[in-house]
Amino acid sequence: MNNKDLKESMINEERHTGKRYRRMKTVFITVSVVLALMLIASGFLYYKSFSTYKEQLGKDEQLLKDLSGKLTEKQEELDQKNKELDIKQGELETIQDQLGSIQKELDSLKERIAEVSAENETFKKENDDLKKELEEAKKALKAKQELKAKQEQQAKKDKQETKPKQETQEKQETQEKQEEPKKQTGKVAYLTFDDGVSKNTPKLLAVLDKYGVKATFFANWKPSLKEYYKQIVKKGHALGNHTATHQWASVYSSLDSFKKEVKTFEKNVYELTGYRTTLFRFPGGTSNTKGLKYNGRDTTLVPRAIEWLKSEGYAYFDWNVSSRDADGKKYTASEIANHVLNGAKGKKVAIILMHDMVSKQTTLEALPKIIEGLKAQGFTFKVLSNSSSTVHFKPASK
Numbered sequence: 576m577n578n579k580d581l582k583e584s585m586i587n588e589e590r591h592t593g594k595r596y597r598r599m600k601t602v603f604i605t606v607s608v609v610l611a612l613m614l615i616a617s618g619f620l621y622y623k624s625f626s627t628y629k630e631q632l633g634k635d636e637q638l639l640k641d642l643s644g645k646l647t648e649k650q651e652e653l654d655q656k657n658k659e660l661d662i663k664q665g666e667l668e669t670i671q672d673q674l675g676s677i678q679k680e681l682d683s684l685k686e687r688i689a690e691v692s693a694e695n696e697t698f699k700k701e702n703d704d705l706k707k708e709l710e711e712a713k714k715a716l717k718a719k720q721e722l723k724a725k726q727e728q729q730a731k732k733d734k735q736e737t738k739p740k741q742e743t744q745e746k747q748e749t750q751e752k753q754e755e756p757k758k759q760t761g762k763v764a765y766l767t768f769d770d771g772v773s774k775n776t777p778k779l780l781a782v783l784d785k786y787g788v789k790a791t792f793f794a795n796w797k798p799s800l801k802e803y804y805k806q807i808v809k810k811g812h813a814l815g816n817h818t819a820t821h822q823w824a825s826v827y828s829s830l831d832s833f834k835k836e837v838k839t840f841e842k843n844v845y846e847l848t849g850y851r852t853t854l855f856r857f858p859g860g861t862s863n864t865k866g867l868k869y870n871g872r873d874t875t876l877v878p879r880a881i882e883w884l885k886s887e888g889y890a891y892f893d894w895n896v897s898s899r900d901a902d903g904k905k906y907t908a909s910e911i912a913n914h915v916l917n918g919a920k921g922k923k924v925a926i927i928l929m930h931d932m933v934s935k936q937t938t939l940e941a942l943p944k945i946i947e948g949l950k951a952q953g954f955t956f957k958v959l960s961n962s963s964s965t966v967h968f969k970p971a972s973k
């Protein structure tokens with residue numbers, strides 16, 4: 576090989592290398608341009624989507640703000656409504672309270688009306704009874720006046736004829752030592768049982784129940800037999816005051832002691848039964864002289880006691896028929912019944928003395944015969960009351 580050839584080969588070589596370089600450069604530039612374009616496009620796209628998102632976000636935020644504003648508004652409205660509701664609730668409660676108290680007043684008014692009408696009923700009855708009694712008393716008075724006029728005429732005649740006879744009559748009247756019954760209302764029998772209560776009380780009550788008859792118990796205070804006072808009251812019998820102890824030494828020693836005896840019985844029975852008795856019988860009767868030896872024979876004590884009893888609203892009762900079941904002698908049941916039935920004969924009003932004591936078994940046994948016999952004589956049975964016919968002995972005078 577010569578130099579010319581080598582030179583030519585080298586030139587060829589160089590031409591070939593330059594051609595390859597230029598081609599590679601073109602490729603490189605093209606790729607770069609494409610990549611740059613892609614980058615720009617994606618940037619643009621990203622920017623575009625970002626601004627859309629941002630816009631959306633702004634809109635959403637606004638919406639959220641609006642909603643939150645509305646929510647606050649609603650919340651406030653709700654609070655307001657709640658407040659109003661509370662007020663209404665309060666008003667409702669006040670109205671309910673008022674309604675409750677009105678209802679209570681109404682109830683008590685109703686009760687009061689019932690009470691008043693019951694009282695009215697009782698008054699009416701009492702009024703009717705009183706009217707009847709008055710009517711009959713008037714009749715009786717008229718008859719008595721006529722009788723008296725006749726008797727006076729007769730007496731004048733008698734006086735002229737036989738003086739001693741009249742004296743005997745007067746003596747007899749004094750012996751009886753008792754005033755005439757005040758009112759006469761047909762034949763009325765008042766069964767009275769003194770000195771109870773006792774273990775006999777329920778037995779006496781059973782007999783009275785059997786005949787549908789009411790009686791009057793002049794009792795003393797016996798705390799161990801409380802049940803029997805309740806039964807007497809519950810069954811509609813009258814419960815009278817016969818002093819707490821019946822002990823002469825206590826009852827008749829002084830007026831203060833007497834008052835204490837009466838009030839103790841009254842208070843205890845009232846607290847036990849709710850029944851305040853206004854009926855009284857003196858232990859031993861108004862005319863008894865046994866009490867005098869305990870007060871220096873102060874004959875003013877019983878009259879003063881009577882005045883005090885009246886001022887306390889009491890009516891006091893003695894009797895005009897005695898069963899004599901407290902006599903020294905012990906009578907049989909049959910004798911006791913006869914004492915009562917004979918004693919009641921011819922009387923319009925019979926206040927019958929009997930005793931409620933375990934030792935008076937014969938009185939209990941006589942009671943059916945007494946009730947039947949009095950019924951046969953035309954008596955009706957009543958309990959004593961402040962307006963009853965009454966019998967009063969004269970207080971002892973020496």
Ligand SMILES: [Zn+2]
Pocket residue numbers: 769770817821857858859
């Ligand atoms: Zn007595």
